[in-house]
Each structure stands twice: as C-alpha cells, then as structure tokens.
Amino acid sequence: MGEIRLKSLLVACLGLTLAFSSLPAMANEDHAGEKLDPAKLIMEHIQDAHDFHFFTLKKEDGTEFHATIPLPVIIYSQTKGKLITFSSSKFVNGHASDDYKLEHGKIQSVSENEVFYDLSMTKNVVQMLLALTILVVLMVSIANKYKKGQGVISAPKGWQNAIEPVITFVRDEVAKPNLGKKYGKYLPYLLTVFFFILINNIFGLLPGSANVTGNIAFTIVLGVISFFVILFSTNKHFWGHIFWFPGVPTPVRIFIMLPVELLGVFTKPFALIVRLFANMVAGHIIILSFITLIFIFGSMSAVAGWGFSPLSVAFAVFIYMIEIMVAFIQAFIFTNLTAVFIGQAFEGSHDDHH
Amino acid sequence: MDLLLPGIGLLAWTLLAFLIVFFILKKFAWGIIISSLTEREKGINDALASAQQVKAEMAQLKNENESLMAQAREERAQMLKEAKETKDKLISEAKDQAKAEAAKIIADAQAAIQTQKMAALTDVKNQIGSMVIEVAEKVIRKQLDNKAEQEKYIQQMAGELNQFGN
Known part of the structure; x- marks a missing residue:
C-alpha cells in the first residue's frame, strides 16, 4: 500500500516536473522563433541560480510572467x-x-x-540550509527522545526506527571495520558527512529543487574537509611510507615512489570530490535529457512530441528510481571511502606491519 | 565549463553550514544517540545473558530436585527395608528367647523329676533296708523258738519281699 502510494507520488512529481520544464521550453519556442537548445536548457537546470525559477508564462499582451522566488x-x-x-x-x-x-x-x-x-544566498545555498535545518531538527529531536529514555529502556518509535538502522550501519559497517578501536573518535564526523550528503541528495531529487550535491563547490568543501581529517589522522608510519617506500632500491624510492605516493595523498580527496559531483550531476542530466527529448521531438512535430512522451516519462521514472538508490549509495561511498582513507592514514601504528 | 568552476559563495556557505551542522549534531545528537544505542544494546545483551543464566540455574535446580527426590526415595526404601529387618530380627529374637525359655523350663522340670526320682529311689532303698532289718530282727527272734518255723518264716518273708519288689 505504502509502495503504491510512493510510486503514485513520484509519478505525480515527475508530471509536475514535466509541466514546469515544458512551460519555459514552450515559451522559448514561441519567443520570436527562438530555437530550442537542449544543452543550454539542461545546464541551466543543474546549475546554481540567484532565484528559484519555476515557470514562465507568456501573457496575451506579449509580456512574460516569471514564477520565481527571489533570493x-x-x-x-x-x-x-x-x-x-x-x-x-x-x-x-x-x-x-x-x-x-x-x-x-x-x-x-x-x-x-x-x-x-x-x-x-543562491538557490543551492537556500535549499542546503533548508535541508540542513530539517536534518538538525530531526536529529536533535530524536536525540532528545533517547535522552528521555525512549528507545533506551523502551522500544524505539517513529523516526528513531528510520534513523537508527542508518546510524548503526555507519557505525558497524563503515566506522568499525575501517577504523578499528579508534572508530568512536571519527564516528560523529562520519555520521555528519553521511547525513549531510544524504539529505542534500534527497532534496536535490525533489522536482523543481536545486542540484546541491551535483555542484562542484559543495563536493569540494566536503572533499577538502575529508582531506584535512585524513591528514590530521596520519602517523609516522604513513609518512615513512610516502617519503621512504620500503622494499625498493633508493633511486626508485626518490624518483618514482615519492612523487607517486605524494600524488596519492591528493588524489584520494580529489576522487571523493569528483565521484560525488559526477554521479549526482549525471543522474540529473539523464532525467532532464529524457524529459527534454519530448520537446526535441515536439519541435519536429506536435504528434512526435506527444507520442514520445510516455516512453520518455517511463525512462525518466526508471532513472529516478535509480537516482533514489544512488542518493543513498553515494552518501555511503563518500563516507566509507573517507573512513578507509582515515584508516590507511593511521594503520601500522600498532604492530600490523606488512 | 561553468559546471566545473566552483562558486565562491557556495563554497563559503557550504563550509560554514557543514561546520555548524557538525558541531550542533556532535554536541546535541550523535553523542546522545550513540551512547543510547550502546546502552540499549548492552541492556539487551545483559538481559539475554541473564535469561540464559536463569535458564541454566533452573535446569540445575530441577536436576538437584530430581536427585534429591531420588535420594529421598532411596532413603525411604532403605528405611522400610531396615524396619522390616528389625521386625524380623525382633520376631526371631523373641522366638529364640521363647525357645530358650521353654528349653530351660523343660530342663528344670526334668532336673526336678530326676531329683524327685532319686529321692524316691533313695526312700525306697531306705525302706527296703529297714524292712530287711525288720525281717532280720523277726527272723532272729523266731530262731530262738523253732528252727523249722524259722526257716518257714524266712521263706515267707522272702516271698513277701519278692512280691514287694515286683
């Protein structure tokens, strides 16, 4: 029952997206014979803006009405x-x-x-702050319930049941295997990163919303923070490995291993930045492309446009489903890899030399 | 290409937002949630462990009870057996005693009979002796008168004696 309701909600949302994206597109078409430019249209949708623009109506007297929220x-x-x-x-x-x-x-x-x-305060900033406010309110209210004993001496209720498995998943599957005994120290950071990405991924999937996690500035900040967290977790063994790679001749150490290893320090967070950005932006581009296809066909003939629309929407719904999954997967991958890199930074500090 | 150029505004806002969210959640959410979850997990583990322990204790108690019951049963059987033995012993003892008593009484009686018999015999002997003396006295008295008469008398006396003896 719940699943059916969710599906119909998604279809309704997509229908809405369709309507929103169709109106400016049609307006563009009508506007003094301006040609439909799909690439430009899609790029405008996935990029940051200084206002929330929903649709543009062309009035009978020729003036345009822009449905926007100014920021x-x-x-x-x-x-x-x-x-x-x-x-x-x-x-x-x-x-x-x-x-x-x-x-x-x-x-x-x-x-x-x-x-x-x-x-x-651009579209991305406003949406991010909104999402984070919801995240903070949700988490703090849950924490307060735990504080009162609900979920500790009694069974967890409501949102606790939704959030709890995610927290224990991050703790047991991400933090503990990668960080060993030190997991407790990094767990708050890993949880914050996970939910920070997840909530923005989910909000980015709402029709008409901004594409926050698919913006390079957002991922750069998270990547750079991870970079510093990794650097502050390093030990002597880690740097010894970089500057004096064990088990190879000295010239190889200096001329090959040193640059390679040093580069490795920077490629790790860079990979985090690009992976999240590319995954999220790609998903949005694919969905928008399927929707835009309707108008590409529509610009050929109205019949082709209408005829192609069910197929296009079906594909878009399919990708949308995948994107919901990707929203979780990318949050998990970013968190997990950060944990792996932190673990690598301080491994060998005990007696597990290889 | 605009896509790959980070806007300085979003960079600054994201950094600020992340730091604020991190510190708020660290202070007001993660610590409480994680410690609560750990506490609950520990509570559940403890409860399970104690349940297991109680179960084991119950089983042990049951075993103990059973062994106690078996022991009691054995003791009862032992006691019954002993009582029976005691009874038998008592009866046999009583019988033995009775037998011994009876034997003793019989022996006494026999002894008494013997004694009285002996006494009777002695008495008889004594009487015979005195009769002999009496006869002898009478014989001696008659001798003086008549020799033939005397012999006749002795024979008569002897015949009397034989009669008596028989």
Missing part, C-alpha cells in the same frame, strides 16, 4: 570595501541593479575593474 544577493566588494545586499528580483528582465548586472547566471560589475566576491 538575497550578498556581494562583498573589495574595491569599495563593503558588503552589499539586495534582492535578486532586481535582476529580473536583465536590468542592472545599482552597479551589478546578471549575465548568464553570473553577477557582473558595471565598472570593469571592481574586485568583488559573490556570497549570495
């Missing part, structure tokens, strides 16, 4: 030495606001040699 723009101008904030609604219709204008989703300064940093 705050925050700019720190080094040249002016001050923080400038205003609503992104001022950018609408391409008008410059004060000294700044929006070009291809990027804020540009009117004066050419102004140095400034765009710290705006």
Whole structure:
C-alpha cells in the first residue's frame, strides 16, 4: 500500500516536473522563433541560480510572467570595501541593479575593474540550509527522545526506527571495520558527512529543487574537509611510507615512489570530490535529457512530441528510481571511502606491519 | 565549463553550514544517540545473558530436585527395608528367647523329676533296708523258738519281699 502510494507520488512529481520544464521550453519556442537548445536548457537546470525559477508564462499582451522566488544577493566588494545586499528580483528582465548586472547566471560589475566576491544566498545555498535545518531538527529531536529514555529502556518509535538502522550501519559497517578501536573518535564526523550528503541528495531529487550535491563547490568543501581529517589522522608510519617506500632500491624510492605516493595523498580527496559531483550531476542530466527529448521531438512535430512522451516519462521514472538508490549509495561511498582513507592514514601504528 | 568552476559563495556557505551542522549534531545528537544505542544494546545483551543464566540455574535446580527426590526415595526404601529387618530380627529374637525359655523350663522340670526320682529311689532303698532289718530282727527272734518255723518264716518273708519288689 505504502509502495503504491510512493510510486503514485513520484509519478505525480515527475508530471509536475514535466509541466514546469515544458512551460519555459514552450515559451522559448514561441519567443520570436527562438530555437530550442537542449544543452543550454539542461545546464541551466543543474546549475546554481540567484532565484528559484519555476515557470514562465507568456501573457496575451506579449509580456512574460516569471514564477520565481527571489533570493538575497550578498556581494562583498573589495574595491569599495563593503558588503552589499539586495534582492535578486532586481535582476529580473536583465536590468542592472545599482552597479551589478546578471549575465548568464553570473553577477557582473558595471565598472570593469571592481574586485568583488559573490556570497549570495543562491538557490543551492537556500535549499542546503533548508535541508540542513530539517536534518538538525530531526536529529536533535530524536536525540532528545533517547535522552528521555525512549528507545533506551523502551522500544524505539517513529523516526528513531528510520534513523537508527542508518546510524548503526555507519557505525558497524563503515566506522568499525575501517577504523578499528579508534572508530568512536571519527564516528560523529562520519555520521555528519553521511547525513549531510544524504539529505542534500534527497532534496536535490525533489522536482523543481536545486542540484546541491551535483555542484562542484559543495563536493569540494566536503572533499577538502575529508582531506584535512585524513591528514590530521596520519602517523609516522604513513609518512615513512610516502617519503621512504620500503622494499625498493633508493633511486626508485626518490624518483618514482615519492612523487607517486605524494600524488596519492591528493588524489584520494580529489576522487571523493569528483565521484560525488559526477554521479549526482549525471543522474540529473539523464532525467532532464529524457524529459527534454519530448520537446526535441515536439519541435519536429506536435504528434512526435506527444507520442514520445510516455516512453520518455517511463525512462525518466526508471532513472529516478535509480537516482533514489544512488542518493543513498553515494552518501555511503563518500563516507566509507573517507573512513578507509582515515584508516590507511593511521594503520601500522600498532604492530600490523606488512 | 561553468559546471566545473566552483562558486565562491557556495563554497563559503557550504563550509560554514557543514561546520555548524557538525558541531550542533556532535554536541546535541550523535553523542546522545550513540551512547543510547550502546546502552540499549548492552541492556539487551545483559538481559539475554541473564535469561540464559536463569535458564541454566533452573535446569540445575530441577536436576538437584530430581536427585534429591531420588535420594529421598532411596532413603525411604532403605528405611522400610531396615524396619522390616528389625521386625524380623525382633520376631526371631523373641522366638529364640521363647525357645530358650521353654528349653530351660523343660530342663528344670526334668532336673526336678530326676531329683524327685532319686529321692524316691533313695526312700525306697531306705525302706527296703529297714524292712530287711525288720525281717532280720523277726527272723532272729523266731530262731530262738523253732528252727523249722524259722526257716518257714524266712521263706515267707522272702516271698513277701519278692512280691514287694515286683
């Protein structure tokens, strides 16, 4: 019963996505014979923006109505030495606001040699903060229930049952096998990383939402934090392995193993960054591509568009299902590999030399 | 290519958000949740272990009870057996005693009979002796008168004596 309800919900959501993406596309088509550009359309959807844009309606008198939620723009101008904030609604219709204008989703300064940093609350930032607020509220409320004894001296209830297996999974399958006795020290970090990625992955799957985990800035931050956590976990044995690789002749040590091993230190977090980014962005691109296919066919003829739409939606639903799985898998892989790398950083500190 | 260029705003916000979320969750969620789960797991393990222990104890108690019962049964049988033995012994003893008593009484009686017989014999002997003396006295008295008469008398006396003796 629950499954059926979930499926119908997903179909409804996809239908909604379809409607949302169709309207601007159609509007684009009608707009002075502007050609449909699928690549541009998809890229716009998976990239960050300064507002939540849902759809655009073309009114009878020729003016356009944009259904958007404007977001705050925050700019720190080094040249002016001050923080400038205003609503992104001022950018609408391409008008410059004060000294700044929006070009291809990027804020540009009117004066050419102004140095400034765009710290705006973009679509990704707002959605991320929303998701994290929910995460924090959920986790803290669960923790408070545990504090009151529910789930400790009595059976766990409600959300506890949903979150508990995930926490024990991270503890027993990720932290303990990779980190051994030191797992307790890293468990809060690993749990935070896991749920941080997971909740943003899930929110990114909601139709009309931002693609937070598929943004390279997001994954870079997580990767760099993992990099520092790994570095701070290293021991003498780890660095000995890098600078003086055991069991090979000295020239090989210096000219081959040293650069390779040193590179390895950086490739690990780099792999984490790229893996999460590429997986999430690829999933979104595939779903959007299937939806866009309808309009590619539609631009040939209306019959082809309508005719192809069931097939396209079926494929999109299929990929959507996979994406739900991927949301969990990628959170797990990022966490697990971080744990593996941390484990490698301090292995050999006991007496398990190889 | 824009896709691969990180926006500085999102970088800063993500870093800030991650750190805040990490510290909040570490302080207010993970510690409590993990320790609660550990506590519960420990509680369940302890409960299971103690249940197992109680079960083992119950089994042991049952065994002990059974062995006690068996012992009691054995003791009862032993006691019955002993009682029976005692009874038999008592009876046989009583019988023996009775027999001994009877034998003794018989022996006494026989002894008494013997004694009285002996006494009677002695008495008879004595009487015979005195009769002999009496006869002899009468004979001696008659001799003086008549020799023939005397002999006749002796024979008469002897005949009397024989009669008596028979």
